[in-house]
Amino acid sequence: MKKKLIAGNWKMNGSLAANEALIKNLLAGLGTPACQVALCVPSVYLAQCQSLVNGTAIDLGAQDVSQQPEGAFTGEVSSAMLQEFGVRYVLVGHSERRQYHFETDAGVAVKAQRALACGITPIVCVGETLAEREAGRTEEVVKRQLAAVIHANGHCISEIVVAYEPVWAIGTGKTASTEQAQQVHAVLRAQLKAASPQADRIHLLYGGSMNAANAAQLLAQPDIDGGLVGGASLKAPDFLSIIASAN
Ligand code: PGA
Numbered sequence: 001m002k003k004k005l006i007a008g009n010w011k012m013n014g015s016l017a018a019n020e021a022l023i024k025n026l027l028a029g030l031g032t033p034a035c036q037v038a039l040c041v042p043s044v045y046l047a048q049c050q051s052l053v054n055g056t057a058i059d060l061g062a063q064d065v066s067q068q069p070e071g072a073f074t075g076e077v078s079s080a081m082l083q084e085f086g087v088r089y090v091l092v093g094h095s096e097r098r099q100y101h102f103e104t105d106a107g108v109a110v111k112a113q114r115a116l117a118c119g120i121t122p123i124v125c126v127g128e129t130l131a132e133r134e135a136g137r138t139e140e141v142v143k144r145q146l147a148a149v150i151h152a153n154g155h156c157i158s159e160i161v162v163a164y165e166p167v168w169a170i171g172t173g174k175t176a177s178t179e180q181a182q183q184v185h186a187v188l189r190a191q192l193k194a195a196s197p198q199a200d201r202i203h204l205l206y207g208g209s210m211n212a213a214n215a216a217q218l219l220a221q222p223d224i225d226g227g228l229v230g231g232a233s234l235k236a237p238d239f240l241s242i243i244a245s246a247n
Contacts, residue, residue: 004035004219004246005161005203005226007061007123008233009091012042019045023052025236033057034247035226038089039233040123043077046085054086061089061123064097067110079118090115091228093145094125095167105148112149116156123161123205123228124149126188130168138166139187146188150195158198161205162188163228169208171230178217181206185223212241219246 014022019041030037040061041049050060066076082090092115093108112122126145128138142164150157164184166176176184185204192199206218207228218224226246232238 002201002203002225005038005205006035006239006243006246007038007040007089007161007163007205007226007228008239009040009063009094009207009228009230010042010233011063011096011230013234014042014045016045016048019048020052022234022236023049023058026058026239027053027056029236029240030057030243033243035243037243040089040091043082046082046087050086059088060086061091062087063091063094065090065092065111065115065120065122067107067114069114079114079120082115082120083118087120089121089123089161091163092122092124093149095127095165095170099167105145106152108145109148109152112160113152116153116159121159121161122149123163125163125165125207125228127165127167127170127208133166133168138184142184142188143191146191150191154195157192157196158201161203162192163205163207164188165207165228167208171209173209175209175211175214175218176206178221181218182221182223185221189223210242212238212245215242216245 038059038061040063062082065079092111097103115122126142128141132141203225205226205228206224210227211232
């Protein structure tokens with residue numbers, strides 16, 4: 001059985017001092033985790049965090065990558081640049097990027113391609129809004145978002161991670177019920193299986209108000225292979241307790 005993956009998404013939070021304290025506290029309590037652990041940090045802190053997690057059980061992640069390989073794209077960070085800092089994972093298509101930066105399914109698929117080309121695992125985020133769920137469109141939306149990535153990356157699709165994050169559950173304290181989450185995960189698993197005989201090795205993460213209290217139940221579902229954790233990843237005791245639930 002594959003190990004679960006617990007990835008923290010710091011979003012636009014942190015400072016040199018806070019990052020150092022948080023990572024030191026995590027390492028102090030981590031021991032030898034039975035699951036994989038990653039932190040997706042703001043890109044300006046990659047160098048700092050790389051030196052803090054180097055040689056530990058924590059892998060480094062970034063929160064976004066450019067669709068372009070290099071050149072005149074002011075403000076962008078390329079996958080080759082991330083690779084230089086030992087980045088193992090990069091979030092692509094987080095709902096905040098789709099919403100505030102108008103990222104499209106096709107653009108997200110290219111980002112996944114760029115990451116894979118540099119040996120970085122894209123964590124492809126999919127999820128429906130509340131209006132879409134209420135209109136009964138959840139399945140259609142997540143399948144469309146994932147299909148774009150499968151279409152562009154079919155030959156190496158088993159190298160990606162997928163995070164199902166219902167938009168209405170992100171940062172709201174409203175978690176999808178274990179049944180709601182498992183149901184969507186099963187749909188995504190079936191879609192991946194149809195695309196690749198190796199789909200069973202793909203980690204399917206749940207994200208959206210995962211916390212110390214609800215993690216164990218979510219992680220016990222057959223198609224939930226880990227979590228993408230926002231708010232609760234900023235507090236060492238909470239994140240450690242989620243990691244313990246995955247062990
Ligand atoms: P949350 O964020 O855990 O704070 O809801 C999850 C995410 O956006 O990745």
